[in-house]
Amino acid sequence: MMDRAGRETGTQAGTGIARRRRKWGALAWTALSICLAAPASAQPSARDRPHTGSSDIVVKAPGEAPAQEKADWKRAETDHVTVFSTGGEDELRRVASDLEQLHRLMARLYLQGSSEGKALKMQVILMDSRDSFQAMGLRDLRSQEGPFPRPFAQQHYYDPRESGDVLVIARSDQTIDLNTSRRFSSDCDALSAEGADFCTTAPRQLPLIRPWEAILAGAFAQHFMVTYLPAAYPRWYLDGIGALFSSVDIKRSGAIDYAAPPAGYRDVYKSYGYPQITDILTGRYLGEADGAQGWSPYTAWLMTHFFVFSKTKGERYDQFQRYMAAIRRGTPPAEAAANFGDMPALQREIVGYAGHDVAYSHAKAPDTPPPAPVVTALSPAAAALVTARAELDSRLSSFASGDEAGGQETGRDRWLARLHELTERYPTDADAQLFAAEAECRSGRIAECLGSAERVLSSAPDDASALTWKGIALADQAIVGPASARPARLAEARKTIERAIALDSQAPLPAIAYFESFVGANEPVPESAMQAMALAIQRVPAAPAPRLDLGRELIREGEQELAREVLAPVLYGAYDSPERKAAQTLFATAPANAAHPSTSAP
Template identity: 45%
Template sequence: MAQVANHPASDILVNGATTPPGKWNRAETDHFVVLSDGGEADLRRTAINLEKLQHLLTRLYHIDQAHDEVGKLTVTLFGKRSFFKDLGLVNARSAEGPYGAGLSDQRYYDPRADGAVLAVARADQIVELNTPEARERDCDNAMENDQDCLDANRINREPVPRPWAAALYSGVAQHFILTHIPSAYPRWYLDGVGALFSTVTMRGDGAVDYAAPPLYYKHVLRAYGTVRIGDVVTGRYLEPGYRRMVWTPYHAWLTAHFFLYSGLKPARQRSFSKYMSAIAHGTPMAQAAEELGDLRQLQHEFNVYLESSILYARSDKGKDPGQDPIVTNLSPAQVALIGPRLQMDARIEDDNAARRENWLHGLRTSLAQAGDAAEAHMLMAEAECRDGHDDLCLQQAEAVLARSPDNMLALAWKGMALADKAINEPADKRTGDLASARQILLSAAPADHGAAIPQIAYFRSFAKAGEAPPQQALIGMVKVTRINPAAPAPRLYLAEELVREGRSDLAKTIMLPVLYGGYASHEQTLGALLLGGAAAEQAQPH
């Protein structure tokens, strides 16, 4: 591994952010790939716990594991909470909350076309309890007892911790719902399901406690305001300038627990099911909330629930969810790529061309320090191809193929670069070169039946050329949406082709989770424009 200016390869700089140095390990299980700069024993225990959580969720939601096609989730665990800021990460496709100060940026999650990624800091969050809301309540209590409201008489409440594992388990539960039961969910529901499973406890006998109240939740409610259930279900709490409560994971837990685990009466359960169904079919939250009836009555029921004993659940012991994870040490080159990999989608899809090129320039300079490491060539090939630098992409892919001719991903980037180059060639060369490029992409796909990149590149080569894709390409893209159901980009690519074929209704069905889900995304905007344009065209007299 080459080193430059006496700096270790693990200290590669990318756009001012240093990939965290130190010893990193990788653990792989049936459903997860986990990277961590912590101890090996902690990593092993975390990976096992994630498999136990996966097993619990699979049982609760009746998922047939024998026919589960969903790809593995890659989880990165950083030792510092500053990783979010250091790497400039933004949840562009999965913004939670928005949570109050100190509780935001608890996890980075991106449902990417080639596999979802989740990043969490191995550091507990500190929840401040001395808030304006808490001081106002203290003042009211003092006045009720004929006391004044001077600062000296105010109660000073110590902050409380929120375990870092809560953010990890929450992110995994959200990912599970989005991939195994894809639908359009209101954001509060995704926040809430994550919060419900954020408190899981793995017991020594194999059982798992779940849906337990988070520690200090009553303290947090006092500090940030009680749950305004009507404002939540209508989406008013998301409006700019909303001040009636501060949304937190604790509020999300209570809301979800009320609807899912409090034993609603049959009539209320039916109304909630109709509410969720309406949202799943694209009804705005405020309109869907009409299914819940009088929201004042709903608030009353919620208040009664708050005064009752809040129960949690315990799973049966069940069978062992799997073998111990395979743990390996990461090389300095692999460590150096952790940060850039997480940054990739946001930087390459940045609408600001200057900012995008600046990041690419920094990445080229930085990865040059990695010498001839295959991992560096592959990452650079992806960046160059996705930004349209076909010759540079081809150069990086060929460097890998020179040593590993059957490398599926390198073949995919090579095929993509050649296809994009062919599209811009004169007509007499275009047809033959496109066919050759597509043959390379087809040769890449069978090498790994779970591979998304070759399938996407093959399908997109027809769309970019303005040609109708063959059935084989369509089947491949459908397969990608089954491997990575939460990824919005493959759904958009399929929808574009279906609209071109005049099948707008099917395109809308495929795009429902993207168009009306709780997470905004670039693909959501493009999908709305696509289907809006199709509807307008259909409405015109012919």
């Protein structure tokens, strides 16, 4: 299913980048072109016609329930994902293998992501229970789903970070209550149609169980899209992609069935209804509670399956492609939805589609199966860091977003104090000290950050991560220190970061730190730093912060339209984030030639 409109847009973008090569070196622009590359299609590459049918320390904020103390964490690693769990080793191995096979399936379908090592592996953390997941108090700062009704909401946490994406879910099945007032009325109407004079009671419906593995597969599929096909997608579409692959069925032979209807989907429609398609396509449902009525992962599956896998009329398919291409260009969803024309007719078609025999697709087993996951038992120090790493952005967000002090700020400080307890318990553990350095640098505690990095370097002078955090701390000290000493101190900081890059040229954080050492000092960014930042974005394509940093510098250099291409997934994509608000402000205050009518959030 090639996206004709999207392919034309990609060609025009490539031409624009080529014109700008005269300013920077070819390598920089080649790298930037790759990191900007929008997908030619947001759908599978071929439109297959489917067929039917020891007490470890756990760092937590005060007042939180204990997360997973005394837990034996294990790690399973494949070519494209790392999974952490305290469950059984056989289950962990199976989950990691299934995610790797799902990745390879999507790479075959979308013609992206087949090579190992381009993007950083996502870290998946499986909590023991729903209670332990909720006790972490994670905040959806850079990704959101739905909005869904309460029975379907808040089933996972996803954070696209500069250090690699993080996904957290509970190894606990979701229970969906089907006994709603809508269902009671529907059942009563059915009884009346059978001749009953009145309805005092209707049959009680058993709850629908949604396996946690389905939630995990759906979240992984969404991660694949924003990582390997980074572009501006409407949120409903990413919800739908997740739902399409949530029902993936991986056979022992390696063959895979996917896009099948989720179990019990028609019962969900009876109990929760259908959404107003107009509200979904125009994005009204994102801001108006009544506009989200009937919206759930099950209706997301229906809507996306209709457009992607059904035998829709050619006209409808073309309308959908034009709509998606318009969204990628930054057209407000309300305007893009005009491509569908008669909305009431589209509503009838999609609702009617739910009653049809719905198709699914089948992929043959690959010629070469993926290698088995490598499973490792974590050390006590590493185990203590698993949930702390997941919590990091949520705990530091009050500082990062400039919120006022009070409860959130105090919680952050106390969380950092608990982190120091951990590092004191494991003073020679490099991972513990490096995690402390990251948290301290990001909290503005520069001296503490430098001290943590130096402790690692004292025994491992070639540790690239430690050199990175040392360089960041030195650069920050130089920027806030005396102006007379700044050039020499910045030179020392950059020399330290350059050494980290030389030791690990594939790590994004040293490249980002090198770039930011110039931006933070309000100095022109050299070509080498621009090249490094472009390559870093390739490694973490879904992370909005590096795109914002690069976009800001491009605007400073007068490259507003290129900046808009870099920032398109942030400005117009599915997720709200602090970086989206900053990008909107960036373009709102840019020179007049940067003006664009569509910088508002969809």
